[in-house]
Amino acid sequence: MKPTLQTVADVVGVSRSTVSNAYSRPDQLSPELRQKILDAARELGYAGPNATARSLRRGRAGAIGVLFTTTLSYAFIDPYAVRFLRGLSEAAERHDTGLLLIPLSHDDDETAAAKVREAVVDGFCVYCVPDWHHSQTVMKSIGRPAVTTAFRPDAYDFSVGIDDRTASRQAAAHLLRLGHRRLAVLAAYDDVDGARLGPIPAPDIDKIEDFEMRQRLRGIRDAVVDADLDWSTVTVVNTVTNSRAAGHAAAAHVLDTSPRPTAVLGCTDLVALGTIDALRDRGLRPGLDVSVTGFDDIPEAQTVGLSTVRQPAIDKGVIAGELLLDPPDDPGDRHVLLPTEFIVRTTTGPAERS
Amino acid sequence: MKPTLQTVADVVGVSRSTVSNAYSRPDQLSPELRQKILDAARELGYAGPNATARSLRRGRAGAIGVLFTTTLSYAFIDPYAVRFLRGLSEAAERHDTGLLLIPLSHDDDETAAAKVREAVVDGFCVYCVPDWHHSQTVMKSIGRPAVTTAFRPDAYDFSVGIDDRTASRQAAAHLLRLGHRRLAVLAAYDDVDGARLGPIPAPDIDKIEDFEMRQRLRGIRDAVVDADLDWSTVTVVNTVTNSRAAGHAAAAHVLDTSPRPTAVLGCTDLVALGTIDALRDRGLRPGLDVSVTGFDDIPEAQTVGLSTVRQPAIDKGVIAGELLLDPPDDPGDRHVLLPTEFIVRTTTGPAERS
DNA sequence: TTGAAAGCGATACCAA
DNA sequence: TTGGTATCGCTTTCAA
Numbered sequence: 001m002k003p004t005l006q007t008v009a010d011v012v013g014v015s016r017s018t019v020s021n022a023y024s025r026p027d028q029l030s031p032e033l034r035q036k037i038l039d040a041a042r043e044l045g046y047a048g049p050n051a052t053a054r055s056l057r058r059g060r061a062g063a064i065g066v067l068f069t070t071t072l073s074y075a076f077i078d079p080y081a082v083r084f085l086r087g088l089s090e091a092a093e094r095h096d097t098g099l100l101l102i103p104l105s106h107d108d109d110e111t112a113a114a115k116v117r118e119a120v121v122d123g124f125c126v127y128c129v130p131d132w133h134h135s136q137t138v139m140k141s142i143g144r145p146a147v148t149t150a151f152r153p154d155a156y157d158f159s160v161g162i163d164d165r166t167a168s169r170q171a172a173a174h175l176l177r178l179g180h181r182r183l184a185v186l187a188a189y190d191d192v193d194g195a196r197l198g199p200i201p202a203p204d205i206d207k208i209e210d211f212e213m214r215q216r217l218r219g220i221r222d223a224v225v226d227a228d229l230d231w232s233t234v235t236v237v238n239t240v241t242n243s244r245a246a247g248h249a250a251a252a253h254v255l256d257t258s259p260r261p262t263a264v265l266g267c268t269d270l271v272a273l274g275t276i277d278a279l280r281d282r283g284l285r286p287g288l289d290v291s292v293t294g295f296d297d298i299p300e301a302q303t304v305g306l307s308t309v310r311q312p313a314i315d316k317g318v319i320a321g322e323l324l325l326d327p328p329d330d331p332g333d334r335h336v337l338l339p340t341e342f343i344v345r346t347t348t349g350p351a352e353r354s
Numbered sequence: 355m356k357p358t359l360q361t362v363a364d365v366v367g368v369s370r371s372t373v374s375n376a377y378s379r380p381d382q383l384s385p386e387l388r389q390k391i392l393d394a395a396r397e398l399g400y401a402g403p404n405a406t407a408r409s410l411r412r413g414r415a416g417a418i419g420v421l422f423t424t425t426l427s428y429a430f431i432d433p434y435a436v437r438f439l440r441g442l443s444e445a446a447e448r449h450d451t452g453l454l455l456i457p458l459s460h461d462d463d464e465t466a467a468a469k470v471r472e473a474v475v476d477g478f479c480v481y482c483v484p485d486w487h488h489s490q491t492v493m494k495s496i497g498r499p500a501v502t503t504a505f506r507p508d509a510y511d512f513s514v515g516i517d518d519r520t521a522s523r524q525a526a527a528h529l530l531r532l533g534h535r536r537l538a539v540l541a542a543y544d545d546v547d548g549a550r551l552g553p554i555p556a557p558d559i560d561k562i563e564d565f566e567m568r569q570r571l572r573g574i575r576d577a578v579v580d581a582d583l584d585w586s587t588v589t590v591v592n593t594v595t596n597s598r599a600a601g602h603a604a605a606a607h608v609l610d611t612s613p614r615p616t617a618v619l620g621c622t623d624l625v626a627l628g629t630i631d632a633l634r635d636r637g638l639r640p641g642l643d644v645s646v647t648g649f650d651d652i653p654e655a656q657t658v659g660l661s662t663v664r665q666p667a668i669d670k671g672v673i674a675g676e677l678l679l680d681p682p683d684d685p686g687d688r689h690v691l692l693p694t695e696f697i698v699r700t701t702t703g704p705a706e707r708s
Numbered sequence: 709t710t711g712a713a714a715g716c717g718a719t720a721c722c723a724a
Numbered sequence: 725t726t727g728g729t730a731t732c733g734c735t736t737t738c739a740a
Contacts, residue, residue, distance in 0.1 A: 002497065004717060015727040020719060029725060047495040051474045052410045053717035056732050061406060062472055063454060072443040072453075076430040089426040089457060098473065099426075100417060101453045103443060118416055119452065120405045120474050142401040143356065358733060369711045374735060383709065407733035410716050711740080717732105724727080 003046040012040045023049055055120065063098040064324055065121035067135060068128040069190075071105045075128070078242060078270060079298035080313050084149065087317020088125060095325040097122070109134035117142065123324040130191075130209045131155060145327065147320045150211050153335040158323040160316055160336040164215035165222065167309045167340040168267070171293045172223035174307070174342060175263045179351035180291060184235045184254045184261035185220055186271045188242040189213040200236040216267045216295065235261065239271050247274020255282060255290070262290060262351050269294035269301045269308055276304060276347065286347040293348060305346035312338050357400040366394045377403055409474065417452040418678055419475035421489060422482040423544075424596075425459045429482070432596060432624060433652035434667050438503065441671020442479060449679040451476070463488035471496065477678040484545070484563045485509060499681065501674045504565050507689040512677040514670055514690040518566050521663045521694040522573035522621070525647045528661070528696060529617045530581040533705035534645060538589040538608045538615035539574055540625045542596040543567040554590040570621050570649065589615065593625050601628020609636060609644070616644060616705050623648035623655045623662055630658060630701065640701040647702060659700035666692050 009016045014037065021028040022037040041048075055061050066088070068075050075081055085099070092099055100121055104112045112135040116124075124139055126148040139146055151161035175183065187200065189210035200208075205221065208214040217236065224231050237254055239246040247270055254261060255278055266272025272294030276286050286292050287305075294301055294308035301308050319336050328334060363373045368391070375382040376391040395402070409415050420442070422429050429435055439453070446453055454475055458466045466489040470478075478493055480502040493500055505515035529537065541554070543564035559571040571590065578585050591608055593600040601624055608615060609632055620626025626648030630640050640646050641659075648655055648662035655662050673690050682688060 005719095006717080016718075017720080017728080018726060021726085024719080033725085042495075045495075045497070047492075047497060048471045049719090050410075050717050051472050052406060052415060053732090054472070054719075055474055056404075056406045056410050056734090057717080057719045059732075061474065063474070065452075071440070073436060073440040076436045076439070077433075079431075082427060082430045085430065086425070086427040089455070093457070096468075096472075098419075098469070099455045101443070101455065103447070114450070115452070117402050118405050118408070118450075120409055120415065120417065138401075141396075141399075143399070359735095360733080370734075371712080371736080372710060375710090378735080387709085403735090404733050407716090408735075410718090411733080411735045413716075709740105712738090714736090714738105716735085719730105719732090721730090722728090724725105 003041075003044040005046075005049065008037065008041045008044060008046050011044060012037050020049065052120075061120045061122045062096065063100045063121045064092060064321070065100045065102050065116070065119040065124045067102050067104060067116070067124055067126050067139070069104045069130070069133060070128055072101065072103050074241070074243070075101075075103070078268075079300065080269070080296040081127070083298070083313035084127070084317040084320075087314035087319075088321045089317070090314075091318045091321025091325060095321075097325060104129065104133070104135055113138040123147070125149070125320055125324065126156070131211065132209060145324055147323050149316060149320060151335060151337050152211070158320075158327070158334050160319045160323065160338065161212075162311045162316075162338050162340045164212050165219035167311070167342070168216040168219035168265070168295060169223045170219075170340075170342045171295070171307075171309055172220040172265060173226070174344065175265065175291055175293065175348060176223055176227040176229070178263075178291065178348060180263040181229060181351065182233070182259060182261045183220075183224070183229075183263050183265060184237065185217065185265045185267065186237055186239055186247055186250050186254070186275065187213050187217060187267045188239045188246065188271050190240055200238055205236065213267060220265055239274075242268050242270055244270050244274040244277065247271030248277045249274070251275035251278035252281070255279070255284070260290070263348070264290060264292050266292065266294045269296040269298045269306060272306055272308065272347075273300060273304060276306070287349040291348040291351075297343060302345075307345045307348040308343055310341045310343050357395075357398045359400075359403065362391065362395045362398060362400050365398060366391050374403065406474075415474045415476045416450065417454045417475045418446060418675070419454045419456045419470070419473040419478045421456050421458060421470070421478055421480050421493070423458045423484070423487060424482055426455065426457050428595065428597070429455075429457065432622075433654065434623065434650040435481070437652070437667035438481070438671040438674075441668035441673075442675045443671070444668075445672045445675025445679060449675075451679060458483065458487070458489055467492040477501070479503070479674055479678065480510070485565065486563055499678055501677050503670060503674060505689060505691050506565070512674075512681070512688050514673045514677065514692065515566075516665045516670075516692050516694045518569035519573035519576065521665070521696070522570040522619070522649060523577045524573075524694075524696045525649070525661075525663055526574040526577035526619060527580070528698065529619065529645055529647065529702060530577055530583070532617075532645065532702060534617040535583060535705065536587070536613060536615045537574075537578070537583075537617050537619060538591065539571065539619045539621065540591055540593055540601055540604050540608070540629065541567050541571060541621045542593045542600065542625050544594055554592055559590065567621060574619055593628075596622050596624055598624050598628040598631065601625030602631045603628070605629035605632035606635070609633070609638070614644070617702070618644060618646050620646065620648045623650040623652045623660060626660055626662065626701075627654060627658060630660070641703040645702040645705075651697060656699075661699045661702040662697055664695045664697050
């Protein structure tokens with residue numbers, strides 16, 4: 001029989017409340033009594049209040065659930081994701097809260113729903129989950145607060161994001177200004193129908209279900225249209241997976257078509273880095289023979305000299321956490337738009353040279 | 355007022371048990387009644403049983419706590435850690451269990467203890483926590499099962515690990531067989547006293563509190579002694595942080611001493627890769643001018659051609675999870691020793707050339 | 709197939 | 725400062 005608060009109370013000859021206070025509110029009883037209780041507890045093998053029971057009574061789980069549809073590996077292999085989580089965990093830590101990872105990869109609706117419903121958490125952070133995902137319906141019905149990592153006042157209680165569309169428009173405009181006219185785009189998303197690697201018909205980008213990817217592609221299109229270039233001349237390829245290797249493969253495909261594009265826009269830094277790998281394979285020099293841009297500004301981008309859109313990943317995490325754990329009074333503050341900046345480094349150059 | 359099981363029961367005119375069954379044991383009531391209950395619940399905005407209450411009643415939290423003393427970033431920036439966690443999450447998923455991250459970095463004893471005590475979990479996975487850490491005392495007193503990621507029948511209920519000592523001995527023996535006599539070792543550990551970057555006096559390695567690092571260094575010493583080399587001629591430097599950058603810095607220090615070592619043993623792949631970065635800075639060729647070995651065999655090691663000790667990271671995670679969630683009946687199976695293999699690639703070569 | 713009653717283990721309020 | 729009591733929301737025998 002495992003010892004409980006009651007056990008200790010009986011042994012010491014005090015009430016449960018007093019034992020409880022000994023643990024949770026030391027100032028509510030004399031140090032001597034407290035010590036006596038703690039000693040007795042130790043002797044009985046009582047390890048302190050049961051966490052679950054305390055959660056129930058207090059109405060606080062002490063954790064926030066992080067929902068994502070990628071596998072655990074993918075979630076953490078992306079340096080951008082890691083930085084975001086770092087920010088999130090910083091905020092969580094400040095509020096004595098843990099992070100419960102809830103991977104929803106390859107789950108059917110039932111399973112996903114169960115995972116969300118059975119999560120002992122005070123709120124959710126929707127990290128990488130499309131709107132249509134069944135988990136979202138369930139999550140919303142649970143009535144716990146949820147924050148998502150894109151600017152989505154339309155669909156979530158709280159949200160923090162950047163203006164993906166404008167940011168990627170800037171990247172594209174930069175290349176167009178340099179005179180590039182043969183552009184290729186590498187997107188990375190995984191839709192409900194199982195998007196495949198390969199060219200995406202130009203008009204289809206509006207149907208992409210991944211909010212961020214859709215916006216980034218639209219931004220590129222905006223710039224292309226601004227520059228009086230025909231959007232259908234732009235090759236858009238989906239790498240499906242957001243990884244350097246997937247970017248490498250997709251870029252290989254794109255670079256071997258003729259005429260070769262003079263610039264490749266990566267929708268994430270990882271696929272842009274993969275593109276640079278593919279260039280190197282072919283003896284092509286980034287920024288001279290072919291220009292490359294990325295998105296995120298992960299640490300490796302700096303090492304490589306990748307021209308890219310910088311977004312504040314850690315801040316995004318911190319803010320997501322704070323929104324959830326210390327909600328602002330003013331409803332107007334519940335959705336945060338963070339600034340981005342296009343960083344010109346060495347992987348972009350004039351088109352003449354290409 | 356949030357709706358509860360009772361609310362729904364009252365509205366439908368049945369008892370709480372029946373509503374509970376509607377959710378948790380559909381076979382216990384007629385489909386019609388179940389549907390009626392579910393409909394009423396939806397209408398009332400009742401989202402299904404409260405997870406915490408259910409946990410309390412069932413005596414199952416549905417999560418395992420992952421304890422580590424590094425920061426969240428470091429925990430996930432190491433590809434080895436990511437692979438381990440991938441395995442762990444695979445096992446967890448099989449048992450409908452989540453992963454609660456519990457970072458114990460820069461916490462005082464009180465805080466660490468509180469985090470452990472308040473974690474709503476069914477068991478703990480001690481990922482990167484030294485024996486002396488206060489959290490361990492608390493954890494053990496809680497009475498929930500714990501698994502650690504080293505072969506430690508002496509100190510934990512369950513454990514899974516490799517023979518670090520023998521494995522690193524093999525790496526060192528390989529170099530010695532190639533004729534290397536001026537060796538440097540890069541360790542990466544963070545002791546209670548705050549180990550600093552810099553040379554470690556030779557006899558001190560037995561005092562290192564990080565179990566794995568201690569064993570790896572001992573293994574190297576074993577090989578050195580076997581080869582009739584004086585252990586005190588070997589320079590051991592601690593990078594403190596296990597990262598490529600820290601390895602880079604420490605290696606720079608080591609490579610700029612004269613006479614320069616002809617071989618550098620990295621105690622992890624990350625610091626070994628950092629060493630290769632440092633070699634490149636100096637125009638030195640790995641495997642020709644200076645030999646380098648690593649430990650872990652992370653994916654990047656293969657790309658770079660690093661000679662290293664391969665250990666089954668994912669399997670380690672899977673087994674850790676299974677030990678916790680589906681404990682073997684036979685006590686003899688509670689501690690698992692996994693095989694390792696020394697992989698010779700291109701970063702090691704004969705000493706003559708150095 | 710359904711319901712009544714007894715907890716799971718703790719906390720919080722209020723009274724002493 | 726300490727104790728009594730109600731309650732957090734659900735599951736689970738057991739009986740009807």
